[in-house]
Amino acid sequence: MTRETTAxxxxxxxxxxxxxxxxPWQSAVDPGFFAExxxxxxxxxxxxxxxxxxxxxxxxxxxxxxxxxxSMARASFAEDGDDxxxxxxxxxxxxxxxxxxxxxxxxxxxxxxxxxxxxxxADAAGALWSQIASGAAEEDPSLLNRFAVxxxxxxxxxxxxxxxxxxxxxxxxxxKVLNPGVRxxxxxxxxxxxxxAAAACDAWLKGGGAFAWLYSRSTGACYSLTAWKALTGxxxxxxxxxxxxFADACCAKTHPGWALRNLALLAAARWNVERLRVVAARxxxxxxxxxxxxxxxxxxxxxAADAGALPPGPAVGWELNAKGRAGPRCADLGASMDPTRLxxxxx
Amino acid sequence: VAEQLMPAMTKSAFAxxxxxxxxxxxxxxxxxxxxxxxxxxDEKHARSHLPRDKQFLVTRNVPCAMRAAAMEEYAGxxxxxxGDDEGWVAAGESGGGEDASRDDxxxxxxxxxxxxxxxxxxxxxxxxxxxxxxxxMDDFVxxxxxxxxxxxxxxxxRRGIADSDAELFSAAGATTAATKNPADNILKTRTYxxxxxxxxxxQTPRVWLSGYDEHRSVLPPKKTLEDVSAxxxxxxxxxxxxxxxxxxxxxxxxxxxxxxxxxxxxxxARAGGGTPKVEHYLLVFLKFIASVVxxxxxxxxxxx
Numbered sequence: 001m002t003r004e005t006t007a008x009x010x011x012x013x014x015x016x017x018x019x020x021x022x023x024p025w026q027s028a029v030d031p032g033f034f035a036e037x038x039x040x041x042x043x044x045x046x047x048x049x050x051x052x053x054x055x056x057x058x059x060x061x062x063x064x065x066x067x068x069x070x071s072m073a074r075a076s077f078a079e080d081g082d083d084x085x086x087x088x089x090x091x092x093x094x095x096x097x098x099x100x101x102x103x104x105x106x107x108x109x110x111x112x113x114x115x116x117x118x119x120x121x122a123d124a125a126g127a128l129w130s131q132i133a134s135g136a137a138e139e140d141p142s143l144l145n146r147f148a149v150x151x152x153x154x155x156x157x158x159x160x161x162x163x164x165x166x167x168x169x170x171x172x173x174x175x176k177v178l179n180p181g182v183r184x185x186x187x188x189x190x191x192x193x194x195x196x197a198a199a200a201c202d203a204w205l206k207g208g209g210a211f212a213w214l215y216s217r218s219t220g221a222c223y224s225l226t227a228w229k230a231l232t233g234x235x236x237x238x239x240x241x242x243x244x245x246f247a248d249a250c251c252a253k254t255h256p257g258w259a260l261r262n263l264a265l266l267a268a269a270r271w272n273v274e275r276l277r278v279v280a281a282r283x284x285x286x287x288x289x290x291x292x293x294x295x296x297x298x299x300x301x302x303x304a305a306d307a308g309a310l311p312p313g314p315a316v317g318w319e320l321n322a323k324g325r326a327g328p329r330c331a332d333l334g335a336s337m338d339p340t341r342l343x344x345x346x347x
Numbered sequence: 348v349a350e351q352l353m354p355a356m357t358k359s360a361f362a363x364x365x366x367x368x369x370x371x372x373x374x375x376x377x378x379x380x381x382x383x384x385x386x387x388x389d390e391k392h393a394r395s396h397l398p399r400d401k402q403f404l405v406t407r408n409v410p411c412a413m414r415a416a417a418m419e420e421y422a423g424x425x426x427x428x429x430g431d432d433e434g435w436v437a438a439g440e441s442g443g444g445e446d447a448s449r450d451d452x453x454x455x456x457x458x459x460x461x462x463x464x465x466x467x468x469x470x471x472x473x474x475x476x477x478x479x480x481x482x483x484m485d486d487f488v489x490x491x492x493x494x495x496x497x498x499x500x501x502x503x504x505r506r507g508i509a510d511s512d513a514e515l516f517s518a519a520g521a522t523t524a525a526t527k528n529p530a531d532n533i534l535k536t537r538t539y540x541x542x543x544x545x546x547x548x549x550q551t552p553r554v555w556l557s558g559y560d561e562h563r564s565v566l567p568p569k570k571t572l573e574d575v576s577a578x579x580x581x582x583x584x585x586x587x588x589x590x591x592x593x594x595x596x597x598x599x600x601x602x603x604x605x606x607x608x609x610x611x612x613x614x615x616a617r618a619g620g621g622t623p624k625v626e627h628y629l630l631v632f633l634k635f636i637a638s639v640v641x642x643x644x645x646x647x648x649x650x651x
Contacts, residue, residue: 032595035594
């Protein structure tokens with residue numbers, strides 16, 4: 001394997017490797033989402049349990065100690081037309097990435113308890129895999145942030161039960177990180193190169209670029225994921241020059257967020273690389289900063305991406321609840337939404 | 348209703364009266380970017396006196412590691428404004444600035460200072476949070492759990508981290524369930540989405556708070572009030588639908604904003620010389636908001 005020659009700072013010992021851990025997504029559902037769900041339930045959804053298309057958004061980590069969640073708000077319901085365009089414009093203005101999702105809203109608590117969640121997760125993971133294998137996810141990386149949510153709106157008590165799944169595939173040979181492990185971009189590339197890279201990545205995201213992109217150190221420019229073959233020509237030395245960069249919601253200094261998990265799978269399946277440089281882009285105070293960004297070199301497993309092939313592993317990704325266990329969450333909005341309670345408070 | 352009939356103000360009067368025109372609101376808002384971002388919101392809630400893509404400002408996921416009561420006891424630096432502003436409090440000279448830069452050590456120190464009583468309060472808090480009203484969550488048939496138990500690529504589940512840390516922190520007298528995993532610098536804490544809208548009737552900005560607990564579940568309004576300083580909690584903070592998103596959110600009523608802004612800008616002028624520029628209006632406004640919600644750590648980025 002060709003060693004890095006362009007930057008002396010990056011004199012890595014790429015021997016030993018350990019399994020890379022990804023911080024799972026956290027969901028944060030705004031009361032506006034529940035209010036809109038309640039309105040739709042009464043006005044249009046009725047007793048239908050047909051899946052609904054919803055869209056969450058997230059921003060690269062903005063704080064050194066707090067990761068960004070996958071946020072749902074009223075605008076999450078907009079499917080297309082002006083509302084969806086307005087949501088996209090707002091997401092772009094706030095440098096937030098879109099996450100396509102499916103909402104399964106059921107009618108009773110009993111249905112919620114017994115809902116076939118295994119199938120929901122398997123379906124989402126199956127769609128994810130086919131979009132990776134077909135190349136669709138390379139064109140539109142937001143497809144990698146796919147999620148599903150099962151919900152039950154108890155409109156008598158204004159309580160909302162919900163459970164998110166952010167699908168990923170458990171590989172028999174998991175993604176590993178090569179020595180010297182995960183460190184800041186400045187530490188990996190040296191201040192000058194890192195600052196230049198951070199500025200280019202900031203411009204990419206602010207210019208409405210996808211949440212995952214390629215950065216070439218030799219040109220100092222950002223490219224879409226589809227440019228991988230053109231940039232590297234399948235040549236290992238060029239592959240060392242090109243890093244996979246993504247907007248990382250995780251704030252931890254020791255590991256990246258869940259979004260990288262499916263990206264790494266895409267890189268393994270589509271680009272057939274064994275080693276991949278990754279930049280996890282984070283933007284404290286609204287700007288991507290070299291000190292906040294992480295750099296790591298991944299060792300990727302060999303994965304065949306035949307369009308018809310089965311997913312390379314079982315799907316995982318149910319969000320843990322407040323107790324840290326596999327289980328649903330509940331939002332009690334009686335105090336702010338129940339008309340009778342609001343009426344008694346009004347003076 | 349009156350807002351719809353009133354014409355938007357056009358004549359600048361921020362230095363004289365503490366109010367701003369919609370145009371000045373935009374200029375001052377631009378100054379807060381990119382820490383804050385402009386949003387256009389819903390078409391049908393758009394206000395014609397503001398540009399379609401600059402209806403209100405947001406900043407999300409802002410940590411709030413401890414409750415206002417603990418902060419007040421710790422800081423005690425606020426300056427009461429004299430005159431007819433009864434009840435209003437201005438961020439003291441050091442108070443306001445330090446809120447932004449206050450690091451975790453301070454938070455811990457404050458927490459320690461508060462030891463006994465609030466540890467008990469934190470306990471009560473936990474009890475409230477314990478999902479008591481969720482029917483039979485524990486005998487939930489979990490179909491996917493075993494599959495995921497040994498997922499080597501998932502970062503350690505929060506359970507172990509949170510529990511051991513919670514003990515550690517409560518021994519030190521932490522006031523909240525905000526816990527930190529030393530291994531990966533992640534803080535479990537309340538967070539807020541903040542937004543600033545323009546109130547045409549009062550001709551001032553208006554701030555909206557939407558809170559999440561340590562587990563990112565919606566924070567009930569009653570608990571949001573724990574993050575509002577005592578002077579304001581019952582008087583000026585109300586739960587109303589956000590004018591652009593419709594989501595019920597806590598808001599600081601703007602009826603006294605103009606005189607307070609006027610006072611703060613005069614104070615700034617005396618301290619720094621010269622009348623503050625209109626670009627800085629919202630920075631001053633955020634200093635004022637910091638006195639109302641002292642523990643929400645949004646970033647001022649710039650000082651004036």
